[in-house]
Amino acid sequence: MAGSKPLDGIRVLDFSRVLAGPFCTALLADVGAEIIKVEPPQGDDYRHIGPFTGGEGGLFLLMNRNKRSMALDLKQDEARALAHELIAKSDVLIENFRPGVADRLGIGYEQARAINPGIIYLSISGFGQEGPLSKRPSYDIVAQAMAGMMSMTGEPDGSPTRVGDALGDLSSGLYGAWAVAVALVGRLRGGPGRRIDVAMFDSIFSLLPTPLSLMLFAGASPTRTGNHHAISTPFGSFAARDGQVIIAVANNALFIRLAGAMGQPELATDPRFSSDSLRTAHADVLKPLVEQWTRGFSVDEVVEKLDAEGVPASPIWSIEQAASSAHVAFRKLFADVEHPAAGSIRVMEQPVHFQGMARGEVAPAPLLGEHTDAILEEVLGMPAERREELRRAGVI
Numbered sequence: 001m002a003g004s005k006p007l008d009g010i011r012v013l014d015f016s017r018v019l020a021g022p023f024c025t026a027l028l029a030d031v032g033a034e035i036i037k038v039e040p041p042q043g044d045d046y047r048h049i050g051p052f053t054g055g056e057g058g059l060f061l062l063m064n065r066n067k068r069s070m071a072l073d074l075k076q077d078e079a080r081a082l083a084h085e086l087i088a089k090s091d092v093l094i095e096n097f098r099p100g101v102a103d104r105l106g107i108g109y110e111q112a113r114a115i116n117p118g119i120i121y122l123s124i125s126g127f128g129q130e131g132p133l134s135k136r137p138s139y140d141i142v143a144q145a146m147a148g149m150m151s152m153t154g155e156p157d158g159s160p161t162r163v164g165d166a167l168g169d170l171s172s173g174l175y176g177a178w179a180v181a182v183a184l185v186g187r188l189r190g191g192p193g194r195r196i197d198v199a200m201f202d203s204i205f206s207l208l209p210t211p212l213s214l215m216l217f218a219g220a221s222p223t224r225t226g227n228h229h230a231i232s233t234p235f236g237s238f239a240a241r242d243g244q245v246i247i248a249v250a251n252n253a254l255f256i257r258l259a260g261a262m263g264q265p266e267l268a269t270d271p272r273f274s275s276d277s278l279r280t281a282h283a284d285v286l287k288p289l290v291e292q293w294t295r296g297f298s299v300d301e302v303v304e305k306l307d308a309e310g311v312p313a314s315p316i317w318s319i320e321q322a323a324s325s326a327h328v329a330f331r332k333l334f335a336d337v338e339h340p341a342a343g344s345i346r347v348m349e350q351p352v353h354f355q356g357m358a359r360g361e362v363a364p365a366p367l368l369g370e371h372t373d374a375i376l377e378e379v380l381g382m383p384a385e386r387r388e389e390l391r392r393a394g395v396i
Helices: 020-030 058-063 077-088 109-115 140-147 167-188 200-205 209-218 252-261 265-269 276-281 283-294 299-309 319-323 326-331 372-378 384-392
Strands: 011-014 034-039 067-071 092-095 120-125 194-199 235-240 243-248 313-315 334-339 343-348
Touching: 011 020, 011 077, 020 034, 020 058, 020 067, 020 092, 020 120, 020 167, 034 077, 058 343, 067 372, 077 109, 092 167, 109 120, 120 167, 140 167, 140 200, 167 194, 167 200, 194 200, 235 283, 235 299, 243 283, 243 299, 252 265, 252 299, 276 283, 299 313, 372 384
Parallel strands: 011 034, 011 092, 034 067, 092 120, 120 194
Antiparallel strands: 235 243, 243 313, 334 343
């Protein structure tokens, strides 16, 4: 059907908060899933973390688009009973509490499966639901530090550095969304509901194929290489007349083109530079030769010259430059929405283009409990009188 989205008709009960879980459910919401975001009376932590606009947390606005919010105090028996009714009518449940917390709140996997055997139940945590580190609390920087990512990030003579955003949260949320989609396909083919266990540590660790290949197959102890590649050369940032330019050469054909663009075709036949591995072994010789050439031009001039030869090259853009670029506009990576408190704002949208699915059809992040009454009425058929009783009792 024209205009339909891939996950139309799928209901996700979202008990997650902060970043990993909400990023996961935002991705699912963008492609049609109905997300019922169940928040405690005080709301998701991200509602109270700046920057703020119109009194609303900016990170919350970005990560909770396309969702409906209901406030539910799961410390009360009646609230847990309502959660159980919602579980019975949902396809997916997502939580990112520390292991054991969901069980104590009455929404753990065994409890959910007893209510709805077909439920797809996703848990995101720092180190997984089981294992020697499973009980440890974790923020993104902890997962980055322990999974090896920080040891690979930064200048060779500098300190280990975290990646510029919360890669542990974002990668585990992305894997979580992928896993939910896979499990839903399996269930549509007659498979069972199932539990999915995603760990931030595991997610980051899986994103290190280059250093792992060096460790596993070259007996190396990989460490930081700054902007330069651990295997390929010349591949990284080089000084131009007015800044740094990125050049990425990962095979002989590209190196021949680079040497030609530099006016030094003889470099391509130099035995020191005849293969990727030899170029890397002689990087201390090759990099000065490349920079001797790039320093004679501006960044834009280097990029123009290498573009003409088909050699991957680029400037290093700031966030503002990337966000205001013609590419971002053409690819519709932002959507403009009207929020009842924040006003006209711009939010992110998942980046994949699906044939037949329009981009930009994004609803703003909800106010706390904005849809509690609508959800209880539409999903559970609860009359207004009963809802008022629950509100007076502090259940909702």
